[in-house]
Structures are given as structure tokens and as C-alpha cells.
Amino acid sequence: MPSKPPRHAVIVGAGIAGLATAIRLKTKGYAVEVFESAHQPGGKMGIMEMNGFRFDTGPSLFTLPKLVDEVIADAGLIPGNYLKYTKHPTACRYFWEDGTRLFAEGTPNEFAKKASEVLGDAPENIQKYFVEAGKMYDLTKGVFLQRSLHRWQTYFTRVVWRAIPKLPTLGLFSTLHERNAKRFSGSPKLIQLFDRFATYNGSSPYLTPGIMQMICHLEHNIGTYYPEGGMHSIARALHRAGEDLGVKYHFGLPVKTIAVKNGCASGVVVGEKFHAADVVVSNVDVRSTYKHLLPQLKMPKNVQRQKPSSSAIIFYWGIRGQFSELDLHNIFFTENYEAEFTSIFTVKDLYEDPTVYLNITSKLSPQDAPNGCENWFVMVNAPADEGQDWETLVALTRKRVLEKLGRMLGKDISAMITVEDVLTPPKIERQTASQGGALYGSSSNERMAAFLRHANFSRKIPGLFFCGGSVHPGGGIPLCLLSAKITSELISI
Ligand SMILES: Cc1cc2nc3c(=O)[nH]c(=O)nc-3n(C[C@H](O)[C@H](O)[C@H](O)COP(=O)(O)OP(=O)(O)OC[C@H]3O[C@@H](n4cnc5c(N)ncnc54)[C@H](O)[C@@H]3O)c2cc1C
Incomplete structure (x- = not known):
């Protein structure tokens, strides 16, 4: 037959x-x-090349690589034949305007020890936060992440029945910021550091629920990776x-x-x-x-x-020169995080003192930049496009970012730029059909x-x-x- x-x-x-x-x-x-x-x-x-510089145009942080392996292995192929990656010892280097810098490597406990020395608060507090984040993730992944929430069958699984009674204890009724402020009352900088995880799904820590604490589990307990x-x-x-x-x-x-x-x-x-x-x-x-x-x-x-998630303005700068104090992932914090998020999600504008994320893949792949140079991916969170004047906003943000990085790194960055390009919310929408150029679909600024x-x-x-x-x-x-x-x-x- x-x-x-x-x-x-x-x-x-x-x-x-x-x-x-x-x-x-x-x-x-x-x-x-x-x-x-x-x-x-x-x-x-995406990917882009300019005069010997290679840039990843979109995501830069790689967590849970086993999920990529799983897609390939489930198809009967050998993941290592398609993608190789290594664990990166430092999650991120953090810089503040008052000269404080946190460069912490290694295990969650090593991070906690170093962060406590530099930013204050007890290391046990940070360790406890990580353990809690891991528990939140383990408990909720079977409910929120691995199943359809829209089929009744999901609600008749053992994993869901076990998790549901514990949900009220998981921070659904406070914001991430409230949760962090309570935990780290001795260190505003630690609060800011852990508030930042709300941006990993394009949300505001002042609105997103405390359950988002679990995001830091991926970066700190499991680790960040870099694909070859x-x-x-x-x-x-x-x-x-x-x-x-x-x-x-x-x-x-x-x-x-x-x-x-x-x-x-x-x-x-x-x-x-x-x-x-x-x-x-x-x-x-x-x-x-x-x-x-x-x-x-x-x-x-x-x-x-x-509501859409946040979008971003990204500058791709080919930099003549190298910075030993920078790593693969670097953050230069604003002095007023709350004002920055209000600006993005309420005023729908860019904040005058933005937090700047700087990613440099040539730190790990030297071939991504010519000798003696670095490929800088410089990102500032922005509102999704609602018809703002992006030409003016890009010019203004470029000036603010150059001043901030110049101040915090002690160099005239603009003089070091040899090639450049820029990505804006409307351009993200044109290239990928993502509404308003949202990076992560819709925001998680609501409890439900x-x-x-x-x-x-x-x-x-x-x-x-x-x-x-x-x-x-x-x-x-x-x-x-x-x-x-x-x-x-x-x-x-
Ligand atoms: C600047 C930036 C930084 C980010 N940083 C991170 C990060 O560090 N870590 C992280 O995990 N995530 C990050 N993200 C988010 C992450 O990139 C996205 O969540 C993810 O890549 C979205 O994938 P997707 O499968 O939804 O499809 P998309 O990437 O949205 O792709 C949709 C595809 O559909 C195509 N398409 C649209 N219309 C049509 C049509 N009519 N016909 C045919 N094809 C069509 C588009 O061309 C596009 O290729 C970032 C995103 C951006 C933009």
C-alpha cells in the first residue's frame, strides 16, 4: 500500500x-x-560587517544554551557539530558615576562576596537572593514557561497543582523593585543591580512583579555563555x-x-x-x-x-583603541533609575542620563575587530515607537552616551570612533515587523x-x-x- x-x-x-x-x-x-x-x-x-568590524545587531546575552542543544539533539543530530559555546566567568562589569566598579567573577557565592565588599550589605543576603531566585524558577518553569497556559489540560498536571498554592509567596503582589529594596535596604547600588533584570524582558522594575527575581537565576546560578x-x-x-x-x-x-x-x-x-x-x-x-x-x-x-516591551537605540561603533577595564558585558548605570523607567514607559521618551549597556565581542573573538581595535555595541533602552522624532532623539542620545562613557572611562570616545551605524525602534520594526520595534513583544509590567x-x-x-x-x-x-x-x-x- x-x-x-x-x-x-x-x-x-x-x-x-x-x-x-x-x-x-x-x-x-x-x-x-x-x-x-x-x-x-x-x-x-542579525549580523553586520563594516570595514573589518563584525557586529551582532540584536541579542548579546546568551543564557540556557542547552535549549539550543535540545532542539538539535531532539532531531537526532549532534549539537556540537552545529554550535560550540563556552561559559563566560563574569556575568557583567558594573560602573557607577561615583567611580564605584564591580568586576565579579565565578560562582554565585564568589559574586556575593565581592559584591558585598564593593557595594555593601551582607554576602549571605545576596546568596539567599540567588537561592530564592533558583527556587522561584524551578517552581514556576513547569507552570509558566514549559506549557501552554491556554489549554485546560495544563491545569490538571501535578507540577501545576504543586506550584499553585505557593504562587502567592513568589512576589506576584509586590514589584521587583519593592522586593529588592526590602532585601537590600543597606545598598542602593545592589537594589539597582538586581532591578536591572526587569530589562531582560523589556519591563520596568517599578512595575513588573517580584517574581521576575527568577531571571537572575539564569545569569548568576546557571551562567552566561558565549557562542563561538x-x-x-x-x-x-x-x-x-x-x-x-x-x-x-x-x-x-x-x-x-x-x-x-x-x-x-x-x-x-x-x-x-x-x-x-x-x-x-x-x-x-x-x-x-x-x-x-x-x-x-x-x-x-x-x-x-x-503594552509593548521597551525598545532600544543601539550604536555600533568601530573603536580605534582598547580598554582593559571592559569585558564582554558592561553596564554604566544612571544616577536615577526610577526617572529613567518613568521616562521610557510613562513619558515615552529617552532619559537625559541613560543607563548604557556596552557589549564587546572582540574581547572573546579578536577577529571581530582589526588589530588594536574593539567592536562596541552600545545600547540604551528606549520606548517603543509611537511616532517620536527619532532623528533628534538619536542625536541627543549619542551626545549623552559619549559624554557619559567619556566621563566614566576617562577618554574622548568620539575621537576613537572609526565606523558607525545606528539601530532605532522604527528600523527594528521595518526589519522584523516587531510592532513599535519592541525587543521582547509585550512588556511584563502587569501582574497578569x-x-x-x-x-x-x-x-x-x-x-x-x-x-x-x-x-x-x-x-x-x-x-x-x-x-x-x-x-x-x-x-x-
Ligand atoms: C537590540 C536587541 C537586543 C536584544 N538583546 C537580547 C539579549 O541579549 N538576550 C536575549 O535573550 N534576547 C535579546 N533580545 C530579544 C531577542 O532577540 C528576541 O526575543 C528574539 O530574537 C525574537 O525571536 P523571534 O523568534 O520572536 O523572531 P524575530 O527575531 O522577531 O523574527 C521574526 C522574523 O519574521 C520575519 N518576517 C516578518 N514579517 C514577515 C513576512 N510577512 N513574511 C516572512 N517573514 C516575515 C522577519 O523578517 C524576522 O526574520 C534582543 C533584541 C534586540 C532587537
């Missing part, structure tokens, strides 16, 4: 979640095609693994619409051509998916209601944000699914990889 032809899945977008979903569906036995409007895989995880060849190699690795498995990729081909026939997803229209499919997965920002690819459907109310995020499937259109940073469980590389897993588990063969 002739065997049945495989069911056909089309994935719209080759962001990190689209790439992982393609592999997972192919592993399940689907024939998989990916349509991507850009000419390369990765979406926000830079962050874009993660996307390349997944793309190559997909190719080896037989996934078909079409780059430079934007999907015009998702087709719906008899109430079910039936394929996609690319140019003038219809491509039939049994299953369509959109890896495109969920708002853009409804607005542009499904104009006949009304955007669900919870999607309309959700996890439940408001769009499901990984459509309730109205059978056969239509969603993955990526704008849907459950949220933005950032680890969560995008988990969304790919949840989505492909929802798709039956």
Missing part, C-alpha cells in the same frame, strides 16, 4: 523561534517550508541543522497573507502564488500577523490591550501579563499557530526556544 504523503507545514519567519519550530516539526514527520522576508535567518538576531563566532551563529546553527534535516527555506520572500479556507488555515500567499499547507505557524510578531497577514480577522482584545500573552494557537482558525517573542511564554532567546517547543507539541501529526 502506498504510504501517505507527509503533512505540510509552512512557517512564516526565520527568527529564532521559527527556526526551532521548523526543526521540531520536521522531526515530527512534517514536510516543512519556511518563508522569510529577509535574506538571512535569525530575525532580530558570536550570537548570530546560534541562528546559523539552527538553519544548518534544519537544512540537514530537509527543511526548505525561502529567503527574501515575504508572506503577503495567511490563507483561510472553510474557516481553517490553508496556506500562505507569497507574491501572487498560493502555497498550500495543512498547518501554518507565524513567527512574525502577533500584532503584525493580525494586522498585515490576517486582515480579515479582528485582532483579539487581549492583544490590542497589551503571562496570562494576557497570545496563545501558541488560534482559537478561531484551526491549523493556525504562533511562536516567538510576542506570544507565550515571551521574549528573549530562551523563551522563544520554549515557545517553539510548546507550539510544536500542540501540533498533531
Whole structure:
């Protein structure tokens, strides 16, 4: 008897979640095609080269690399043949305007000891904070991160029943800042350091719930990693693994619409051509998916209601010169964190004294910059685009950042810039269709944000699914990889 032809899945977008979903569906036995409007895989995880300098244009912090390995290993391939990475001993170097610097290496206990020496407060307090963060993560990952929150079956699992009674103790009823301020009352700088973890999902520590304490577990207890060849190699690795498995990729081909026939997803229209499919997965920002690819459907109310995460202005500077006090990840703090977040999320403007994040991959990959030079990725958090005057804001921010780094590093940075480019919220939206240029989909500034995020499937259109940073469980590389897993588990063969 002739065997049945495989069911056909089309994935719209080759962001990190689209790439992982393609592999997972192919592993399940689907024939998989990916349509991507850009000419390369990765979406926000892009790459750029200028006059001998290489830059990762998007994400720079790599945590939970085992989730990438898992996608490849679950497909029966050897992860190390696709991606190599090393653990980085220092999570981040911290700089304050009064000259305080925290360079702490090693285990959580070593970090606690050093941070306590430099910033005050008892090391046991910091250690306890890390232990608590680990417990929060272990308890909640099975509820919030690894399952669909939108299927009743989820609520009938043992892991969820065990976790639910403990949820009220996990900081859902205080903000991250309130929680940190209570814990580290002896050290405003420690409060600021741990408040910063709210930015890892594009939120404000003064609004996001205390449960976000668990984010620091990834960086401090598990560790930060660096992929050989830079962050874009993660996307390349997944793309190559997909190719080896037989996934078909079409780059430079934007999907015009998702087709719906008899109430079910039936394929996609690319140019003038219809491509039939049994299953369509959109890896495109969920708002853009409804607005542009499904104009006949009304955007669900919870999607309309959700506030975007923060965006950013990023300067890519080729620097003639080297700085021994800088590492892979560096933070130069503002003197008024609360005013900065009010500016971003309430005033929707850039703050006059912004916190500056500086990433330098040439510290670990010297080939990323010419001899004697460094490739600086300089990022300032910004509101999502609502039509602000970005040309003026970029000029103003550039001046403020140069003054701040010049002051804190004691060098005229502007004289050292040999090449430069800049990424703005509107440009992020143009390049990736992320609404307002949000880095992480929607913000987690509301207590119930996890439940408001769009499901990984459509309730109205059978056969239509969603993955990526704008849907459950949220933005950032680890969560995008988990969304790919949840989505492909929802798709039956
Ligand atoms: C500057 C910056 C810094 C960041 N820093 C970090 C970090 O340090 N660590 C971290 O974990 N995360 C970070 N993030 C967030 C992280 O990059 C994202 O959460 C993640 O990459 C999003 O992946 P995704 O799968 O949702 O798809 P996206 O990357 O959003 O990709 C969507 C893809 O869909 C394509 N597309 C859109 N419309 C169409 C269409 N009509 N047809 C076909 N294709 C289409 C786009 O071209 C794009 O390739 C950062 C993001 C940015 C921008």
C-alpha cells in the first residue's frame, strides 16, 4: 500500500523561534517550508560587517544554551557539530558615576562576596537572593514557561497543582523593585543591580512583579555563555541543522497573507502564488500577523490591550583603541533609575542620563575587530515607537552616551570612533515587523501579563499557530526556544 504523503507545514519567519519550530516539526514527520522576508535567518538576531568590524545587531546575552542543544539533539543530530559555546566567568562589569566598579567573577557565592565588599550589605543576603531566585524558577518553569497556559489540560498536571498554592509567596503582589529594596535596604547600588533584570524582558522594575527575581537565576546560578563566532551563529546553527534535516527555506520572500479556507488555515500567499499547507505557524510578531497577514480577522482584545516591551537605540561603533577595564558585558548605570523607567514607559521618551549597556565581542573573538581595535555595541533602552522624532532623539542620545562613557572611562570616545551605524525602534520594526520595534513583544509590567500573552494557537482558525517573542511564554532567546517547543507539541501529526 502506498504510504501517505507527509503533512505540510509552512512557517512564516526565520527568527529564532521559527527556526526551532521548523526543526521540531520536521522531526515530527512534517514536510516543512519556511518563508522569510529577509535574506538571512535569525530575525532580530542579525549580523553586520563594516570595514573589518563584525557586529551582532540584536541579542548579546546568551543564557540556557542547552535549549539550543535540545532542539538539535531532539532531531537526532549532534549539537556540537552545529554550535560550540563556552561559559563566560563574569556575568557583567558594573560602573557607577561615583567611580564605584564591580568586576565579579565565578560562582554565585564568589559574586556575593565581592559584591558585598564593593557595594555593601551582607554576602549571605545576596546568596539567599540567588537561592530564592533558583527556587522561584524551578517552581514556576513547569507552570509558566514549559506549557501552554491556554489549554485546560495544563491545569490538571501535578507540577501545576504543586506550584499553585505557593504562587502567592513568589512576589506576584509586590514589584521587583519593592522586593529588592526590602532585601537590600543597606545598598542602593545592589537594589539597582538586581532591578536591572526587569530589562531582560523589556519591563520596568517599578512595575513588573517580584517574581521576575527568577531571571537572575539564569545569569548568576546557571551562567552566561558565549557562542563561538558570536550570537548570530546560534541562528546559523539552527538553519544548518534544519537544512540537514530537509527543511526548505525561502529567503527574501515575504508572506503577503495567511490563507483561510472553510474557516481553517490553508496556506500562505507569497507574491501572487498560493502555497498550500495543512498547518501554518507565524513567527512574525502577533500584532503584525493580525494586522498585515490576517486582515480579515479582528485582532483579539487581549492583544490590542497589551503594552509593548521597551525598545532600544543601539550604536555600533568601530573603536580605534582598547580598554582593559571592559569585558564582554558592561553596564554604566544612571544616577536615577526610577526617572529613567518613568521616562521610557510613562513619558515615552529617552532619559537625559541613560543607563548604557556596552557589549564587546572582540574581547572573546579578536577577529571581530582589526588589530588594536574593539567592536562596541552600545545600547540604551528606549520606548517603543509611537511616532517620536527619532532623528533628534538619536542625536541627543549619542551626545549623552559619549559624554557619559567619556566621563566614566576617562577618554574622548568620539575621537576613537572609526565606523558607525545606528539601530532605532522604527528600523527594528521595518526589519522584523516587531510592532513599535519592541525587543521582547509585550512588556511584563502587569501582574497578569503571562496570562494576557497570545496563545501558541488560534482559537478561531484551526491549523493556525504562533511562536516567538510576542506570544507565550515571551521574549528573549530562551523563551522563544520554549515557545517553539510548546507550539510544536500542540501540533498533531
Ligand atoms: C537590540 C536587541 C537586543 C536584544 N538583546 C537580547 C539579549 O541579549 N538576550 C536575549 O535573550 N534576547 C535579546 N533580545 C530579544 C531577542 O532577540 C528576541 O526575543 C528574539 O530574537 C525574537 O525571536 P523571534 O523568534 O520572536 O523572531 P524575530 O527575531 O522577531 O523574527 C521574526 C522574523 O519574521 C520575519 N518576517 C516578518 N514579517 C514577515 C513576512 N510577512 N513574511 C516572512 N517573514 C516575515 C522577519 O523578517 C524576522 O526574520 C534582543 C533584541 C534586540 C532587537
